[in-house]
Amino acid sequence: MPLNIRTYHDLTEPDRSGLAEQIGAQRRRVAERLAGVGRVIAVMSGKGGVGKSYVTAHLARALARAGRAVGVLDADLNGPTAARLLEAPPQPMQVGEDGVEPALAHGVKLVSMALLLEDGKPLAFRGPEAESWVWRGTLEAAALREFLGDVRWGALDLLLVDLPPGMQRFLELAELLAAPPAVLTVTIPTPESSDAVRRALAAARERGAALLGVVENMAGGAFPGDAGEVLAREFGIPLLARIPFNPPSQSWDDLRSALPVRRSGS
């Protein structure tokens, strides 16, 4: 027998909790904080171990060398490496009333869980052990939201978001931003890599993200294949760079030049 009562959306009386308004305020906080950021670029891959963080860090340094205002948000909360790759000095993050000052390394603004965690300790949260899988993902998404919205990024040409393997963090990022981020994809040459990266590119395109191009990392060495070319052709996007092992700094300057983004305001 039906309950025959009003349902959730029928109830529109003011509510002191205002949970929807609280969520809305969180989103506004992110949007306001990123208002000075020219473009958010997610550096992603469906596959782990392809060198996303390595590419992110060196591209950021090349951009900074070229006079661009650039930030790196290390969204790999469980395996953060951007701080070490950028040689960020270990020092406390300054907290003011209006936000947290990002670390600065090689002219790149940075926030990373690596700057906050005890050395050698995994990211662990306070809370009940039982069924922690229910809330852990939500807390990680909250941490990503605070890295976006509570850090004094200031005016940036580009904010590079170094994503962990898989698509979950990309989906959280796309949800938190007013528009999906642009996507820079990293692969290694192997067919196995292209299989995983293909799925990630397809998912990003389905979300409406602009695909900037593919970077083939660890090219010309031990790994056989041409995944970079294959994926670029399939998705109609440029193969921006083939980065060899132990690349010269020119490789990063070339990638920076190939990146299809303009200076903000130009």
Added chain:
Amino acid sequence: MKFLCVECDRQMVFEERELPGDGTLAAAFKCPKCGRVVAMLTNPMETQLVQSLGVKIGGRTLDQAPMETVRGMVATGREDAFADQAPRATTPAPKWSGDAEARLARVPNFVRGMVKKIYADYARERGIAEITPAVMDTARAELGLEGM
């Protein structure tokens, strides 16, 4: 999450909440027409899930502090991860009694600066010159702070 008084066909309104300290939460909702009160009781996992969203049932009592979820929930944060700058206050900072300082010292350093600011703001806004454990207890109850 909303509550409907079926008999009156009225949305029940939030009355108050309690955090007993065992990870659970109790929130009371009242029918504005007939006055009937119901309590929502959540288990630790459900309470944690709500906290993970960064929202407060019953509404926020404090402005959102920078990285408050990270600082409040990360258990493996380094002691010197954050350095809290002194607020630009127009009134003098309240003093801390020895007992209150000792209690504050038991809060992990990762989040201590944020907690200290919450209590200091509470005292300053109410013209309280000295923060004592009793003031901290009152603030906890009034502001709905858990684990602080």
